[in-house]
Amino acid sequence: MTLTTNIALTALIASAALASPVGNVRRDSAAAPICNLAWSNSGMQAKTDCTGAVVLFSDPLIPDPRVDGQRANGTTGEIMAYLSVGTVNPLYAPDPRLLDYQWQQNLDKNSEGELWGDFWFNPDDLNDHILPIMKDIISSYRALNYTAISTDNAKPSTAVTENDAQAKAYADTERIDPRYVEYLKNIIDFAHSLDMEVALKNPSYYVNEPTVIDEFDAYLVESLFNWYPWDIDVYGSLPYGPKPFWIFQYPGVNGLTNQELHDRMVERNLSKVYLDSEDGYVSYYAF
Ligand SMILES: *[C@@H]1O[C@H](CO)[C@@H](O)[C@H](O)[C@H]1NC(C)=O
Numbered sequence: 058m059t060l061t062t063n064i065a066l067t068a069l070i071a072s073a074a075l076a077s078p079v080g081n082v083r084r085d086s087a088a089a090p091i092c093n094l095a096w097s098n099s100g101m102q103a104k105t106d107c108t109g110a111v112v113l114f115s116d117p118l119i120p121d122p123r124v125d126g127q128r129a130n131g132t133t134g135e136i137m138a139y140l141s142v143g144t145v146n147p148l149y150a151p152d153p154r155l156l157d158y159q160w161q162q163n164l165d166k167n168s169e170g171e172l173w174g175d176f177w178f179n180p181d182d183l184n185d186h187i188l189p190i191m192k193d194i195i196s197s198y199r200a201l202n203y204t205a206i207s208t209d210n211a212k213p214s215t216a217v218t219e220n221d222a223q224a225k226a227y228a229d230t231e232r233i234d235p236r237y238v239e240y241l242k243n244i245i246d247f248a249h250s251l252d253m254e255v256a257l258k259n260p261s262y263y264v265n266e267p268t269v270i271d272e273f274d275a276y277l278v279e280s281l282f283n284w285y286p287w288d289i290d291v292y293g294s295l296p297y298g299p300k301p302f303w304i305f306q307y308p309g310v311n312g313l314t315n316q317e318l319h320d321r322m323v324e325r326n327l328s329k330v331y332l333d334s335e336d337g338y339v340s341y342y343a344f
């Protein structure tokens with residue numbers, strides 16, 4: 058089955074708008090609604106209705122008046138900055154010094170079938186060379202009143218494991234290379250020293266790293282289906298407690314149908330995801 062018509066998608070969006078959270082709503086997603094202005098597959102994230110959001114998630118390189126307002130007033134709510142800690146894109150480098158450490162190109166493709174254009178860092182450079190630059194970036198975000206960062210690309214990818222035997226050996230056993238674990242621990246400790254929080258994006262595999270998995274303040278999952286389908290399997294197996302666990306879902310990608318999304322959410326006892334749409338992200342409740 059594939060999602061073949063716009064009618065099907067429209068129906069999905071409409072049900073998302075009308076459905077309300079009743080019954081078994083997870084405490085975390087209900088307690089910390091997030092507005093993702095940082096990224097989406099549709100490119101329409103800026104249209105997201107941020108009314109009621111406790112966390113504004115933004116890319117510091119993409120201005121948004123809502124973020125500016127929150128930043129200047131600095132009173133309620135969180136502002137979380139998108140930060141890719143494992144890669145740098147030469148077109149969007151948050152610090153030009155990172156360009157000195159481009160290593161292997163990210164071979165993942167976007168929805169247009171094109172490369173994203175970012176490069177991975179050599180795992181051997183993470184703690185000695187990349188970390189000090191990341192600390193400067195995080196400090197600069199703190200000065201801009203950001204209260205949290207999210208760690209995009211926080212673990213070795215195919216491009217890394219194909220070019221580094223140690224990273225591959227760990228990935229083969231569903232572990233994270235200790236160089237990444239140490240690096241992430243250093244980033245968390247530094248952010249916490251500035252009174253900032255850290256969200257881990259795509260926590261699968263990190264659940265097998267007990268020295269660091271519980272140190273994060275929130276978790277993000279990008280899609281239950283296509284790129285990281287196993288991420289949702291870690292939900293509930295962890296002592297996450299009330300920490301936010303936000304799930305962003307792309308409808309229609311890889312043939313995802315309304316029914317499949319609904320069934321998967323019910324099967325996982327997952328009430329709510331944020332659905333990528335032409336109107337930005339909308340809350341979608343399976344029950
Ligand atoms: C589903 O999750 C809710 C909390 O969100 C919990 O109260 C309930 O026991 C869960 N049900 C199952 C079958 O795990």
Ligand SMILES: *[C@@H]1O[C@H](CO)[C@@H](O)[C@H](O)[C@H]1NC(C)=O
Nearest residue numbers: 122125126127128129130131
């Ligand atoms: C700060 O908040 C007030 C009231 O919520 C709002 O009117 C004002 O525009 C905000 N400041 C900025 C710079 O957006």
Ligand SMILES: *[C@@H]1O[C@H](CO)[C@@H](O)[C@H](O)[C@H]1NC(C)=O
Nearest residue numbers: 128129130131132200201202
């Ligand atoms: C950060 O917030 C404070 C108020 O808490 C405000 O005075 C300051 O201008 C803000 N900084 C920026 C860069 O918006």
